[in-house]
Amino acid sequence: MSGSEWDGSLISEDQLTQLNARQQDIYTEKLSRFAQYLSTKGKAPIKDIGYAEKVVKVRISRFHRMVKWSWDNNGTVTTEFSPEDGDAVNAALQTDSFRKMDGGRFAEGSKRKLNDVLRNWFEFKNIDWDPKYTFSDDNPENQPDPFLKKELKRIWEASLDYKTVPSYNNLTPDERDRTKAHIAQELGKPKDEVRPDDWDRLNKCWKIPSLIRTTRGHGWRPDLIKRMKVDWYDPETQTIYIPEGEAPKNDASWNATLSDEAASTLEKWLKQRDLRDKYDGRDEIWLNREGNPYESGTLNDLLDNLINEAGISSRGRNLVWYxxxxxxxxxxxKEYQELEMVAEQLRQKSRTSATNYIHPIPELKKEAAEIM
Incomplete structure (x- = not known):
C-alpha cells in the first residue's frame, strides 16, 4: 500500500479546528506517515508486517483522540506528541480521568487497545517508551508487581518439580494408565506409544527450568523469548547474543551474560532439545506444548501454574511475566541506588524508563513505618 493512499481523509476537518492552516498541514502529514508505518510495519516491525486498512484507520482515530485529550490537558495545541504526553495519557487511563466521548469509563480491553496505539506511535518515532501502567482484557490489575526474593527462589524450585510424575515402578496399573495419558499430552505423542523411558524424559526435562532461570536473571520480555534462537547462545562465554533489531524496544545488539546456574540449565535443555522431533527444522530455543513460540498469554499461564505450585499468594498483587x-x-x-544500573540490566535507553520498574518493597515499607 503506497503512502499516497493515506491523506487528510484519515481525519475529518471538524476534528482539526483547533489547529491553524499550517499546523493542519504538518499534523495530517505526520498522520499519513504514521498510517503508512502501521500498514507496512506496525504489527511486526522486525518482519515488516502491517495491519489491514480498516485497522489502520481505527488506530489513527484512537491516536487522534489521545492527541486531542493532550491538547486539552496541557492547554496547548501542538503538532508534537512526546513521551511525556504518552505518560500523561497512560496515567489518565489508569485513573479513569481520560474517558469516552459520552463521559463513560473505558473498559480494560479498550485501555489496552489505546496503550497499544501509543506503543505503535513511539515505535514509529523510534523512541524507547515503557508505559508505567499496562492493561489487559481480563485482568483488572494493571501495573505488574515485583516478586519478593524468597518468592523468586520458590518459583525456581517449582520449575524443577514442574509436571514431574511418580516413578514408573511405584504406580499401580490404574495410576500408570492415568499417568501415561498425562505424559502423552505433555510429549505430544499417542498414549499407546508412551514407554517407560518417557517417564524419565519428562521428569528430567530442562525446558521450563532453563526458561525461568534465564528470565529471572535478565527479565526477558515475552516478545524476546518468542524470537530467541539457538545460535544466539555461546557456551564458551556463557552469553546470549541479542542481534541488532531483534529485541523489542531496543535496536542495539548486546550480550546477556548468564550466571553459572542459568548457563548450566540452558545447556542441558539445548542438548535435550536436539532430540525432540518438535524442534526439527526450528531455530527457536523454546516452544510450547503445541509447538508454537511462547506468547505473553502462554507465559502468564505457565507462571500462574508455577506460582500455584510454589504456594505463593498474590495478596492483591499483579504477578505476571513482566x-x-x-x-x-x-x-x-535497592542494592546500588543507581538508575543507570537498572537501565543497563533491563536494557532501557533512559533513566526515566528505568524508574517504571522500581517499587517499594515490604522490607523498606517496614523500615519506613518503624522510622515514623
Whole structure:
C-alpha cells in the first residue's frame, strides 16, 4: 500500500479546528506517515508486517483522540506528541480521568487497545517508551508487581518439580494408565506409544527450568523469548547474543551474560532439545506444548501454574511475566541506588524508563513505618 493512499481523509476537518492552516498541514502529514508505518510495519516491525486498512484507520482515530485529550490537558495545541504526553495519557487511563466521548469509563480491553496505539506511535518515532501502567482484557490489575526474593527462589524450585510424575515402578496399573495419558499430552505423542523411558524424559526435562532461570536473571520480555534462537547462545562465554533489531524496544545488539546456574540449565535443555522431533527444522530455543513460540498469554499461564505450585499468594498483587523485570529493577536499585544500573540490566535507553520498574518493597515499607 503506497503512502499516497493515506491523506487528510484519515481525519475529518471538524476534528482539526483547533489547529491553524499550517499546523493542519504538518499534523495530517505526520498522520499519513504514521498510517503508512502501521500498514507496512506496525504489527511486526522486525518482519515488516502491517495491519489491514480498516485497522489502520481505527488506530489513527484512537491516536487522534489521545492527541486531542493532550491538547486539552496541557492547554496547548501542538503538532508534537512526546513521551511525556504518552505518560500523561497512560496515567489518565489508569485513573479513569481520560474517558469516552459520552463521559463513560473505558473498559480494560479498550485501555489496552489505546496503550497499544501509543506503543505503535513511539515505535514509529523510534523512541524507547515503557508505559508505567499496562492493561489487559481480563485482568483488572494493571501495573505488574515485583516478586519478593524468597518468592523468586520458590518459583525456581517449582520449575524443577514442574509436571514431574511418580516413578514408573511405584504406580499401580490404574495410576500408570492415568499417568501415561498425562505424559502423552505433555510429549505430544499417542498414549499407546508412551514407554517407560518417557517417564524419565519428562521428569528430567530442562525446558521450563532453563526458561525461568534465564528470565529471572535478565527479565526477558515475552516478545524476546518468542524470537530467541539457538545460535544466539555461546557456551564458551556463557552469553546470549541479542542481534541488532531483534529485541523489542531496543535496536542495539548486546550480550546477556548468564550466571553459572542459568548457563548450566540452558545447556542441558539445548542438548535435550536436539532430540525432540518438535524442534526439527526450528531455530527457536523454546516452544510450547503445541509447538508454537511462547506468547505473553502462554507465559502468564505457565507462571500462574508455577506460582500455584510454589504456594505463593498474590495478596492483591499483579504477578505476571513482566514481574520478573520489575523484580530486577526493584532489587538492583535497592542494592546500588543507581538508575543507570537498572537501565543497563533491563536494557532501557533512559533513566526515566528505568524508574517504571522500581517499587517499594515490604522490607523498606517496614523500615519506613518503624522510622515514623
Amino acid at each position: 514481574s520478573f523485570r520489575h523484580s530486577i529493577g526493584t532489587y538492583v536499585f
